[in-house]
Amino acid sequence: MTTHEKLIALLDQHQARYRLMEHQATGKCEAVAAIRGTAVGQGAKALVCHVKGNGVKQHVLAVLPADQQADLSKVAAAVGGRRASLASPAETDALTGCVFGAIPPFSFHPDLSLVVDPLLFDRYPEIAFNAGLLDRSVILNTEDYRALCRANVVNIIQ
Numbered sequence: 001m002t003t004h005e006k007l008i009a010l011l012d013q014h015q016a017r018y019r020l021m022e023h024q025a026t027g028k029c030e031a032v033a034a035i036r037g038t039a040v041g042q043g044a045k046a047l048v049c050h051v052k053g054n055g056v057k058q059h060v061l062a063v064l065p066a067d068q069q070a071d072l073s074k075v076a077a078a079v080g081g082r083r084a085s086l087a088s089p090a091e092t093d094a095l096t097g098c099v100f101g102a103i104p105p106f107s108f109h110p111d112l113s114l115v116v117d118p119l120l121f122d123r124y125p126e127i128a129f130n131a132g133l134l135d136r137s138v139i140l141n142t143e144d145y146r147a148l149c150r151a152n153v154v155n156i157i158q
Helices: 003-013 029-036 072-078 089-096 142-149
Strands: 018-022 044-053 056-065 083-086 112-116 126-130 136-141
Touching: 003 136, 003 142, 029 126, 029 136, 044 072, 044 089, 044 126, 056 072, 056 089, 072 083, 126 142, 136 142
Parallel strands: 056 112
Antiparallel strands: 018 136, 044 056, 044 083, 126 136
């Protein structure tokens, strides 16, 4: 199954409240928000990070509002590491099955931990994100996302 298929199956299995949109392919936060008709801050930006230090060597999917910037030192600290960097395109593809910009805010890989900034849950009743493909988006009820993602919720914003 593709990441898109896994995502839709997960949402349907748990009767999540969501809408699926097809649109012009884009991975830019501002452009896709305009296409979706949502605020940029409703976007769930998902970054694959490589964390090292303190005996830690792991990958983390850091999720935050699209109008914010991640603090990679906070991402590292969230899992006990000392430093973090963005994963390479090859690592990102191997762990998510997606290209940059298409990564949904869910991890379907056992070696990819999920960390979500609490601000994503606090501002909007719905979040929006590319659904594993650059030309498809999901607009999902925020509380349903919170229940389904089972993430480590930590402040990771600059």
